[in-house]
Amino acid sequence: MTDELVVSGLEVSIGTKKILRGVDLAVKQGEVHALMGPNGSGKTSLAYTLMGHPDYRVDAGSITWKGENLLGLAPDKRARLGVFLAFQYPSAIPGVTVASFLRNIYNAVHAPKPAPGGGENGQVPKYTGIPLAKFRRMLEEQMALLKMDPGFAARYVNDGFSGGEKKRLEMLQMAILGPRLAILDETDSGLDIDALRTVAEGINATLSPQMGVLLITHYQRMLNYVKPHFVHVLMGGRIVMSGGEELSHQLEANGYEWVREQVGEPEGVADEAPEPVAEHA
Amino acid sequence: MALPNPALSQLPDNYKYGWHDPEMKPLHLMKKGLSTAVVEEISRIKGEPKWMTDLRLKAFRHFEARPMPTWGGDLTQIDFQDIYYYVTATDRAAQSWDDVPDYIRRTYDRLGIPEAEKKYLAGVGGQYDSEVVYHNIHADLEKKGVIFLGTDEALQRYPEMFREYYGTVIPANDNKLAALNTAVWSGGSFIYVPKGVHVDLPLQAYFRINTESMGQFERTLIIADEGSSVHYVEGCTAPTYSTASLHSAVVEIIVKKGARVRYTTIQNWSHNVYNLVTKRAVAYEDAVMEWVDGNLGSHLTMKYPSIYLLGERAHGEVLSIAFAGEGQHQDAGGKVIHAAPNTTSLITSKSISKGTGRTSYRGLIKVYPGCKHSKSTVRCDALILSDEARSDTYPYMEIDEEDVTIGHEATVSKVGAEQLFYLMSRGLTEAEASAMIVNGFIEPIVKELPMEYAVEMNRLIQLQMEGAVG
Numbered sequence: 172m173t174d175e176l177v178v179s180g181l182e183v184s185i186g187t188k189k190i191l192r193g194v195d196l197a198v199k200q201g202e203v204h205a206l207m208g209p210n211g212s213g214k215t216s217l218a219y220t221l222m223g224h225p226d227y228r229v230d231a232g233s234i235t236w237k238g239e240n241l242l243g244l245a246p247d248k249r250a251r252l253g254v255f256l257a258f259q260y261p262s263a264i265p266g267v268t269v270a271s272f273l274r275n276i277y278n279a280v281h282a283p284k285p286a287p288g289g290g291e292n293g294q295v296p297k298y299t300g301i302p303l304a305k306f307r308r309m310l311e312e313q314m315a316l317l318k319m320d321p322g323f324a325a326r327y328v329n330d331g332f333s334g335g336e337k338k339r340l341e342m343l344q345m346a347i348l349g350p351r352l353a354i355l356d357e358t359d360s361g362l363d364i365d366a367l368r369t370v371a372e373g374i375n376a377t378l379s380p381q382m383g384v385l386l387i388t389h390y391q392r393m394l395n396y397v398k399p400h401f402v403h404v405l406m407g408g409r410i411v412m413s414g415g416e417e418l419s420h421q422l423e424a425n426g427y428e429w430v431r432e433q434v435g436e437p438e439g440v441a442d443e444a445p446e447p448v449a450e451h452a
Numbered sequence: 453m454a455l456p457n458p459a460l461s462q463l464p465d466n467y468k469y470g471w472h473d474p475e476m477k478p479l480h481l482m483k484k485g486l487s488t489a490v491v492e493e494i495s496r497i498k499g500e501p502k503w504m505t506d507l508r509l510k511a512f513r514h515f516e517a518r519p520m521p522t523w524g525g526d527l528t529q530i531d532f533q534d535i536y537y538y539v540t541a542t543d544r545a546a547q548s549w550d551d552v553p554d555y556i557r558r559t560y561d562r563l564g565i566p567e568a569e570k571k572y573l574a575g576v577g578g579q580y581d582s583e584v585v586y587h588n589i590h591a592d593l594e595k596k597g598v599i600f601l602g603t604d605e606a607l608q609r610y611p612e613m614f615r616e617y618y619g620t621v622i623p624a625n626d627n628k629l630a631a632l633n634t635a636v637w638s639g640g641s642f643i644y645v646p647k648g649v650h651v652d653l654p655l656q657a658y659f660r661i662n663t664e665s666m667g668q669f670e671r672t673l674i675i676a677d678e679g680s681s682v683h684y685v686e687g688c689t690a691p692t693y694s695t696a697s698l699h700s701a702v703v704e705i706i707v708k709k710g711a712r713v714r715y716t717t718i719q720n721w722s723h724n725v726y727n728l729v730t731k732r733a734v735a736y737e738d739a740v741m742e743w744v745d746g747n748l749g750s751h752l753t754m755k756y757p758s759i760y761l762l763g764e765r766a767h768g769e770v771l772s773i774a775f776a777g778e779g780q781h782q783d784a785g786g787k788v789i790h791a792a793p794n795t796t797s798l799i800t801s802k803s804i805s806k807g808t809g810r811t812s813y814r815g816l817i818k819v820y821p822g823c824k825h826s827k828s829t830v831r832c833d834a835l836i837l838s839d840e841a842r843s844d845t846y847p848y849m850e851i852d853e854e855d856v857t858i859g860h861e862a863t864v865s866k867v868g869a870e871q872l873f874y875l876m877s878r879g880l881t882e883a884e885a886s887a888m889i890v891n892g893f894i895e896p897i898v899k900e901l902p903m904e905y906a907v908e909m910n911r912l913i914q915l916q917m918e919g920a921v922g
Contacts, residue, residue, distance in 0.1 A: 247882075256877050258877075264871065264874075266893055275884075276878035279878065279880045279881075327892070
């Protein structure tokens with residue numbers, strides 16, 4: 172069986188505000204899906220819901236990954252199942268170096284601590300995780316691939332980073348963790364053209380036939396570097412249009428207004444952060 | 453004495469040092485309670501000179517005369533008559549672990565002390581309830597004239613030097629708890645480092661309470677002679693009991709001209725211990741005094757390591773880390789008194805409160821008139837992990853000289869839901885994610901510690917973070 176993410180009939184709200192209104196989407200391994208849409212259409216909400224953000228309440232529908240129900244699983248459990256989210260706005264963790272952080276998250280996903288209480292006389296074998304030398308080699312290789320200065324590893328995670336540095340660190344994390352499903356949330360935003368190219372090359376270097384990608388973007392420019400197999404348009408909390416790579420060019424040429432003309436304005440929904448409507452309040 | 457918070461004994465406890473040794477048959481177990489007779493009896497058992505007995509009795513009168521402090525933490529539940537003031541397991545400090553009773557040896561093995569001694573320490577002292585049960589120092593340091601003894605033994609062996617310095621930094625009437633310590637003190641470390649001698653590896657003392665309702669009152673006196681240096685480290689743990697214990701130490705340090713002393717504490721008492729300690733150092737010309745004060749355990753800690761900068765260009769630093777978990781109150785900080793020109797000081801405080809824990813930073817910077825070109829910086833950062841946790845800052849400044857540079861910065865931050873989500877999306881559990889944020893928060897202080905203690909500090913934080921978060 173191939174690894175597959177299946178989202179069906181997904182409805183999500185924050186508080187009393189309905190954000191997603193029935194999303195259907197399937198991402199198989201080896202496929203790159205681009206998810207496009209205007210501001211406030213629910214793209215980031217979908218990404219957060221897939222990763223298990225506690226503020227996003229699933230009202231209806233399902234999310235399965237490799238046939239397993241993801242709903243109800245904490246974000247760390249999803250990560251250990253191979254799901255990865257590259258954040259649009261990653262958090263800073265002052266005092267924690269990039270190298271130490273990466274080694275910790277590598278161990279958390281690939282070499283988690285044995286549960287306490289196991290072993291003879293309740294003694295848990297000494298936990299070490301990935302050997303330091305082996306990890307260093309892996310880190311050096313991946314950083315070279317992303318054209319990162321070696322001194323980067325000694326800096327504190329996202330603390331005082333520029334927009335481009337943050338995005339690069341997201342890509343470095345993805346490369347280190349080697350996920351089976353990567354959700355990239357506006358990884359192109361805030362990047363100048365050179366940084367965009369570097370980051371895109373990093374994505375392409377990490378891509379593999381085993382990995383599925385959901386690439387969320389506002390603009391077409393990222394797709395010049397990372398070629399999607401499928402393009403979807405999210406509008407008003409629903410996927411209103413799907414197609415091949417050519418759809419992204421049509422969007423670039425005609426704008427989202429063109430989509431509205433094609434599919435009609437979704438009922439009761441504006442494209443800027445919809446207010447809750449009566450039946451969902 | 454029952455604990456003020458009955459819920460405390462029912463809390464899920466990640467404390468790993470809460471065992472006690474039921475085999476202990478006390479050599480001396482003075483009945484509970486405090487009186488002139490108890491003070492005299494302690495002095496008699498120890499065979500002390502008359503001046504010490506008299507000083508104890510004088511201190512006891514100070515203790516009785518003074519009211520309990522009403523600031524800081526809640527001290528109203530302490531019942532001084534419901535405490536053992538003198539409990540001993542052995543009658544002398546062994547110089548070899550083989551000569552320490554087996555059950556005590558086992559406890560110290562579990563705490564990792566003999567192993568640490570072999571690896572990276574220049575000398576070790578071990579106190580068990582009231583008395584020092586083990587004391588040893590590298591032979592080469594002894595040859596250089598370094599003295600590292602239990603305080604009682606030092607009084608017997610070096611009576612003149614002892615009397616010259618004892619009580620000069622913290623007099624018997626300094627405060628109620630210091631008066632209590634002076635009246636009933638037992639154990640502690642005595643260190644003398646001769647002129648120009650550098651003790652390269654740390655000297656460590658480990659304080660262990662075993663008996664329920666115990667009061668531990670060690671007294672430590674450190675003298676670093678001109679141009680010398682020493683790093684002293686103390687650790688402490690106790691069994692978890694449902695009744696309260698009291699730990700009330702006094703530490704006096706004299707840092708002479710051009711000398712350097714670092715005093716590191718990793719305080720990890722069980723959560724039924726009241727930890728009320730007076731620590732003070734005097735630093736002379738060109739001397740450097742550093743307190744590294746880590747408070748993770750206890751029910752309530754009130755401790756403000758102080759430095760009196762008495763000579764020109766003396767420098768003082770206090771690095772304070774406090775962690776208050778469920779039901780704990782850490783009232784910690786530091787004081788620096790600038791009493792000479794061109795003196796400099798730095799106080800850095802990092803506090804973390806979790807669950808219903810409470811941290812308070814309490815500090816004082818005082819500059820006397822005429823102490824020109826003095827510089828002081830105070831920085832306190834608080835990290836709050838839950839809605840019920842509390843953090844307060846009480847920074848006092850008494851600056852009586854114009855020509856000085858004083859800086860003060862304070863921040864309070866809360867671990868955010870977005871930060872946790874970010875880390876959890878990378879496979880870290882909620883506890884691991886919080887621990888990583890906390891470890892990052894204290895990193896600027898931990899990186900100042902020798903590697904072994906940095907590892908220990910991170911491990912203790914990790915333990916504190918396990919289990920329910922927030």
